[in-house]
Structures are given as C-alpha cells and as structure tokens.
Amino acid sequence: MARIRFTNVNKKYANGFHAVRDLNLDIEDREFIVLLGPSGCGKSTTLNMIAGLEEVSDGNLIFDEQVVNYVPPHKRDVAMVFQSYALYPHKTVYDNIGFGLRMRNVSKEEIDRRVRDAAQKLEISHLLDRRPSQLSGGQRQRVALGRAMVREPAVFLMDEPLSNLDAALRISMRAEIKELHRAMQTTFVYVTHDQAEALTLADRIVVMNDGVVQQIGTPDDIYERPANTFVASFLGSPPINYFDGVLEVGPDDRMSFIRDGLRLALPAAHAARLKGQDGRAVRLGIRAEDVAEGPAELEVNALSGTVNSVLPVGSDQYLGMDFGGEELFFRVGKDLRHAFGEEITLAVDLNRLHIFDRETGQSLIWNAV
Amino acid sequence: MTDMPNTPPADAIDYRRRQKIARIVQRLVIVVSAIVLAIYVLAPVSWLVSSAFQTEAEIVSIPPHWIPDEPTLRNFEAIFTAGDSEPVTYETRSGTDPAAGDFIPSTAKNLLPSMLNSLIVATLVVILNLLVGVPAAYAIAKIRFWGRNASVYFILITRVIPDIALVVPFFLVIRKLGMLDTLGSLVITYLAITVPFTVFIMIQYFEGLPDELDKAARVDGCSRLQALIKVFLPLSLPSLVAVVLFTFLASWNEFLLALMFTQTSASQTLPILLASFTSDFTVSFSFLNAAGVLAVVPPVIVAIVFERYIVSGLTAGAVKG
Ligand SMILES: Nc1ncnc2c1ncn2[C@@H]1O[C@H](COP(=O)(O)OP(=O)(O)O)[C@@H](O)[C@H]1O
Numbered sequence: 001m002a003r004i005r006f007t008n009v010n011k012k013y014a015n016g017f018h019a020v021r022d023l024n025l026d027i028e029d030r031e032f033i034v035l036l037g038p039s040g041c042g043k044s045t046t047l048n049m050i051a052g053l054e055e056v057s058d059g060n061l062i063f064d065e066q067v068v069n070y071v072p073p074h075k076r077d078v079a080m081v082f083q084s085y086a087l088y089p090h091k092t093v094y095d096n097i098g099f100g101l102r103m104r105n106v107s108k109e110e111i112d113r114r115v116r117d118a119a120q121k122l123e124i125s126h127l128l129d130r131r132p133s134q135l136s137g138g139q140r141q142r143v144a145l146g147r148a149m150v151r152e153p154a155v156f157l158m159d160e161p162l163s164n165l166d167a168a169l170r171i172s173m174r175a176e177i178k179e180l181h182r183a184m185q186t187t188f189v190y191v192t193h194d195q196a197e198a199l200t201l202a203d204r205i206v207v208m209n210d211g212v213v214q215q216i217g218t219p220d221d222i223y224e225r226p227a228n229t230f231v232a233s234f235l236g237s238p239p240i241n242y243f244d245g246v247l248e249v250g251p252d253d254r255m256s257f258i259r260d261g262l263r264l265a266l267p268a269a270h271a272a273r274l275k276g277q278d279g280r281a282v283r284l285g286i287r288a289e290d291v292a293e294g295p296a297e298l299e300v301n302a303l304s305g306t307v308n309s310v311l312p313v314g315s316d317q318y319l320g321m322d323f324g325g326e327e328l329f330f331r332v333g334k335d336l337r338h339a340f341g342e343e344i345t346l347a348v349d350l351n352r353l354h355i356f357d358r359e360t361g362q363s364l365i366w367n368a369v
Numbered sequence: 370m371t372d373m374p375n376t377p378p379a380d381a382i383d384y385r386r387r388q389k390i391a392r393i394v395q396r397l398v399i400v401v402s403a404i405v406l407a408i409y410v411l412a413p414v415s416w417l418v419s420s421a422f423q424t425e426a427e428i429v430s431i432p433p434h435w436i437p438d439e440p441t442l443r444n445f446e447a448i449f450t451a452g453d454s455e456p457v458t459y460e461t462r463s464g465t466d467p468a469a470g471d472f473i474p475s476t477a478k479n480l481l482p483s484m485l486n487s488l489i490v491a492t493l494v495v496i497l498n499l500l501v502g503v504p505a506a507y508a509i510a511k512i513r514f515w516g517r518n519a520s521v522y523f524i525l526i527t528r529v530i531p532d533i534a535l536v537v538p539f540f541l542v543i544r545k546l547g548m549l550d551t552l553g554s555l556v557i558t559y560l561a562i563t564v565p566f567t568v569f570i571m572i573q574y575f576e577g578l579p580d581e582l583d584k585a586a587r588v589d590g591c592s593r594l595q596a597l598i599k600v601f602l603p604l605s606l607p608s609l610v611a612v613v614l615f616t617f618l619a620s621w622n623e624f625l626l627a628l629m630f631t632q633t634s635a636s637q638t639l640p641i642l643l644a645s646f647t648s649d650f651t652v653s654f655s656f657l658n659a660a661g662v663l664a665v666v667p668p669v670i671v672a673i674v675f676e677r678y679i680v681s682g683l684t685a686g687a688v689k690g
C-alpha cells in the first residue's frame with residue numbers, strides 16, 4: 001500500500017538536460033495512474049525516479065510519509081515491468097519470476113508457491129522450464145508481468161509494457177492489466193504514449209510534454225475538457241481541428257465564434273465564462289467526431305466545405321474536407337456516401353466546442369490541471 | 370501466348386553450368402588457402418614437439434626427420450633431473466660431446482622453478498585483472514558518474530604508450546619499492562599493462578547489454594554489486610574467457626619487463642630462462658626444444674579448459690530479450 005507524492009520535483013541529467021520540471025503529483029493509494037505524452041517528454045524519467053533508478057535532483061519524492069529521495073531501488077517496495085521486458089536471458093522462466101523473491105530471502109516453499117500461482121494466473125505454467133529466448137513476444141510479456149506480480153509490491157510500475165506486442169494482443173492485455181490492478185489492490189503507475197491505452201486503463205491520466213505536466217485528470221476530464229491545445233491535440237484521432245477567429249456578441253446578445261465563412265454560436269455555459277471577452281482573438285477546436293451530417297440550423301452550427309478525401313477505417317470513415325484552403329478531418333459514420341469534390345455541410349455539436357487562448361494555448365472554458 | 374520452349378536455344382549461355390563451376394572453384398580456393406594457413410601455423414609447433422623427442426644428432430641431421438627415428442625421452446629426463454647433476458663448468462663441458470646431446474645448460478636446474486614462477490605470476494595477474502577490471506568496466510558502462518568519459522580516455526591512453534617507453538619508469542618505481550627480483554614486481558607491472566585491456570573489452574560487452582537488464586535486477590532487489598555478480602557476470606562469460614586467456618598468455622609470454630626486474634631463480638620466469646639457455650657456451654637444441662614443449666603445455670591446458678565456455682558463451686550472448 002502506498003501513496004506517492006511528488007513535491008516540486010525536478011530532474012536534471014548529468015549532461016545538464018532538464019528532463020522533468022516542477023512536478024507536483026499526488027498519487028492515491030491503489031490508484032491506477034497513467035503518465036501519457038510523446039516520446040522524450042520525461043515519462044520514463046518520472047517512473048525511474050519512483051523506482052529509485054534515477055536520483056531526484058530537486059524537490060521531494062514521498063512514499064506515504066517518508067521522503068525516499070535517497071533510498072536505493074532494492075530498499076523500495078516497488079516492482080517494474082519494462083518495455084523490452086528485460087528478462088534474464090540466462091535464467092529459466094521459473095528463476096526469472098522467482099529472482100526478486102530469492103533476493104529478498106523468501107523461503108523456497110513460499111517462492112515455489114507464489115511462482116506457480118502467478119504462472120497459473122498468467123497461463124504460462126507450461127513454460128516454467130524454458131529460457132526467454134524460447135518464448136514468443138507475448139509470452140515474454142507475461143513472464144515480465146509475473147516477475148513483478150509475485151513480489152506483491154506496494155507500487156507496481158510499468159514502462160510501455162505493451163508497445164512491443166501486436167495490435168490484437170495489446171488490446172487483450174489491456175483487459176488483463178486492468179484485472180490485475182483490481183486483483184492486486186495496489187498502486188499502479190503506468191507509462192505510455194498510446195492515448196487509447198491511457199483512456200482505457202487509467203483512474204487518472206497525467207499528460208506531460210517537454211518535462212512539464214500539462215493536465216492531470218480522469219480520462220473524461222482529459223478528453224472532454226482539455227486544459228490546453230497540447231492536450232486537445234494529443235488525444236483523439238484523427239486529431240482535433242483548429243480555427244483561428246474572434247469572439248463576437250451579436251445583436252441577439254448571443255456570443256459567437258466568427259471567422260471567414262464560419263459563425264458558430266456558443267452554448268450558454270461557455271458564453272457565461274467568456275463574458276466581457278467580446279472581440280478576443282481565440283482558437284476554436286472541434287474534435288473530429290463532434291460533427292454530424294444533419295439538418296444544420298443555418299448560421300448557428302453549420303460548417304461547409306469540399307470533400308477532398310474519404311478514408312474508410314472499417315467501423316467508420318475519415319472525411320477530409322477543404323475549408324477555405326485548410327485541411328480538416330472528421331470522423332463520420334460509414335453509411336454517409338460522399339464523392340470527391342462534393343460540397344457538404346456538416347452540423348457541429350456546439351456543446352463540445354473547445355476555445356483556447358491563441359497565444360498561450362490555454363483553454364478559456366476549462367480550468368487547467 | 371505461345372508455348373514455352375522446352376530447351377534453351379543453342380547459343381544461350383548455360384548459367385546453371387557456370388554456377389556449378391564457380392562453386393567448385395570457390396571451394397577449391399578455400400580448401401587450398403586453409404591448408405596453406407594450417408601448414409604455416411602448425412609446422413613450427415610440430416617441429417618443436419618432434420625435435421623434443423629426438424637426440425641432438427638426429428636434430429641436426431639433413432634432411433630433418435619430422436618423425437623421430439628413435440624417439441627418446443632423454444631430453445625430458447634431463448630437465449627433471451637437472452638439479453641433481455653436477456654444475457656445468459668449463460672443465461666439465463669439455464668432457465662432454467655437444468653433438469651427442471649430453472650437454473645441459475648451466476641454468477637448466479632453474480627450469481622447473483621458473484615455470485612455477487610463471488604460473489604464479491600469470492594466475493595472480495588473471496585473478497587480479499578480473500577483480501579490478503570487471504567492476505571498473507561495469508561502473509563505467511552502467512553508472513553515470515562525473516568524470517566517466519575522462520576515465521575511459523585515461524585508461525585507453527595508457528595503451529597507446531609502447532611498453533618499452535614504460536620500462537625505465539617502471540624500473541625506477543620498482544627499485545624504490547625495493548621489489549627488484551620479486552614476483553610482486555612482475556604482478557604489479559603486468560597488471561598495469563593488462564588491466565586497461567580488460568576494462569576496455571568488458572566495457573564493450575557491458576554496454577552491449579541493455580540498461581533495462583541492470584534496472585530490472587536492481588528493482589528486483591540487487592545492489593549494484595549483486596546485479597554485477599548475479600546478472601552481468603553469467604551473461605559475460607565469453608568476454609571473461611577472452612580476458613582470462615589474454616591476460617594469462619600476456620603474462621606467461623612477457624619478456625622485456627621480466628628481463629629488467631628479475632635476476633635470480635627467485636623471480637625469473639620461463640621466457641627469461643629459456644633465453645638464458647642460448648647464452649651458454651654451447652646451445653643444446655634438443656634440450657631447448659623439450660623445455661619449449663613444457664612451456665607450451667600450460668597455455669594449451671588453459672585454452673582447452675576455457676574453450677567450451679567461449680563456444681557456449683557465444684550462443685548465450687545471442688539470447689537477448
Ligand atoms: N541518462 C540520460 N542523460 C541525459 N538525458 C537523458 C537521459 N535519459 C533520458 N534523457 C533525456 O531525457 C528526456 C526524457 O527521457 P524519457 O524520460 O526517457 O522520455 P520518455 O517520455 O520517452 O520516456 C529525453 O529527451 C531523453 O533524451
């Protein structure tokens with residue numbers, strides 16, 4: 001059981017690279033936290049600091065009430081699953097799984113019981129005598145999970161554990177990892193650059209970029225209420241569409257977003273938050289799926305353009321649209337039939353608009369972090 | 370569409386035949402080169418072994434006998450009983466006939482002690498190399514510390530300086546330490562020469578092993594030292610064997626430093642003693658060659674013992690996550 005707190009944590013590598021900046025994060029006991037961000041944003045660095053594999057340069061890392069900045073990894077009650085699995089090539093599967101227990105002087109009988117128990121849960125009992133080289137990628141992944149499981153650690157760390165698996169296996173393993181969290185009743189910190197993985201698994205997601213936390217929140221918060229344009233762009237596929245324009249209050253006292261060829265009325269809740277910002281230059285975001293082909297209430301939520309690509313993706317299709325020289329992508333049902341060059345009008349779901357400051361990229365309607 | 374012709378036109382090049390010929394030629398070239406190389410490498414050794422079992426008279430006979438007419442163990446007998454016979458002086462020498470092979474070098478009785486010296490020095494050098502070089506290489510390969518690159522370059526630079534340039538400084542240091550004519554002087558100076566090599570080889574190997582393996586071991590409960598012993602050493606057997614062989618042979622064969630630092634049988638090593646056999650009044654080829662055979666035996670034993678680890682180690686290295 002462990003609650004993990006970062007207070008103003010910074011990480012500077014020996015070469016001077018500032019990998020993590022002013023990290024403040026409070027991870028609850030038994031919470032499933034996902035660190036999400038592009039490659040090189042400092043996710044692994046953060047995870048390694050929790051494991052004790054990288055030193056904290058500045059600030060405090062606290063497990064429950066104890067500052068653990070200088071506690072070496074083997075004195076912390078953490079287990080970790082690595083992207084490359086990092087199985088010991090010279091040991092059998094059995095010894096790989098049992099190694100952590102042996103290093104902690106657990107009795108032979110207890111090791112045997114736990115290893116066989118974990119192997120059974122992971123359905124790798126028949127592989128216990130093999131070496132890692134004799135296993136498939138999926139099997140190695142299970143051994144790596146088993147090695148962490150048997151430790152029954154206070155904190156379970158995973159660094160992109162699924163990214164070396166093929167697509168189908170990845171999705172089934174997501175379900176297993178979620179089940180593992182439920183069964184183990186312990187704190188999970190999971191690193192990934194895959195938004196779908198993060199949205200599926202997390203109790204809360206921490207979105208990072210360039211070593212800086214962009215937003216912390218539930219998957220719903222992150223997806224529905226992105227705090228800035230980075231978060232909004234990082235999640236969603238195809239990515240969110242942006243329009244630069246200004247806010248304007250019309251004669252009917254309704255606030256609208258205006259730009260060449262586009263006028264979208266803002267819902268009352270948004271308008272209330274933006275009160276008095278008449279004329280402000282903003283960036284509007286419309287997620288790819290937040291449009292429908294339907295009767296647009298003209299002049300309120302209509303978006304017109306020319307179809308310039310249709311990309312079926314099985315369940316639905318991506319529609320590329322030319323809008324005054326800009327390329328937009330929307331996701332629409334596959335029963336919509338459109339031909340190249342056709343003029344179409346889509347109805348925008350106004351309740352799902354996102355409005356950002358054009359300079360800072362901060363959301364003007366949702367509070368940050 | 371017309372039917373494909375069954376036979377190629379008469380003027381077509383028969384590529385199948387060409388390929389066959391090319392393959393035969395290729396094989397021939399490889400076999401001939403291998404034989405030439407084998408003769409080049411094995412002939413001197415064969416002659417050494419063969420002549421060790423010949424009498425002095427037979428050795429100098431023309432044409433040489435690759436297979437002794439009457440093999441004899443007298444040369445080896447002489448080595449093992451050299452201590453018992455009377456010292457060779459100008460007087461006793463004139464009483465023996467060099468051609469008959471009865472002549473034994475004056476320093477012959479030191480042969481077995483010098484072999485023991487060589488063995489002690491080589492073994493110590495191997496063990497200390499592993500104790501010092503392997504942890505150093507692990508630290509440099511897997512721990513990021515201040516001055517890491519500087520230490521690598523420093524270690525490499527010591528290898529750029531030729532040994533001959535180090536002889537005088539070494540000599541002065543050893544003399545100041547009062548270690549002239551001791552085995553310790555050899556062990557210390559051989560370490561100075563071999564440890565950089567060991568560190569270099571092991572850094573290469575450790576850097577090739579994924580960092581995540583090191584991290585996994587430490588999260589699993591290993592201290593740095595335990596990670597090295599329990600995970601990295603078993604995986605690095607092939608490199609360790611290379612290091613053992615290299616350092617053993619380097620110390621076993623070393624001549625220059627040993628010549629400078631040793632004076633008596635208390636510390637003289639085999640190469641020094643073998644060389645001394647040729648500085649006598651007369652050279653006994655049969656005796657010299659028998660001693661040469663003995664000198665080859667320990668390295669061969671070491672090679673045979675460790676050879677299987679090289680082979681099994683190479684396949685273990687291929688097993689990477
Ligand atoms: N040991 C190191 N020394 C210097 N820079 C490093 C080191 N490890 C990682 N970095 C840099 O820190 C940044 C964050 O790395 P990392 O935490 O591994 O990113 P990711 O989010 O992809 O896991 C990267 O730009 C990387 O190049």
Ligand SMILES: [Mg+2]
Pocket residue numbers: 040043044045159
């Ligand atoms: Mg990473």
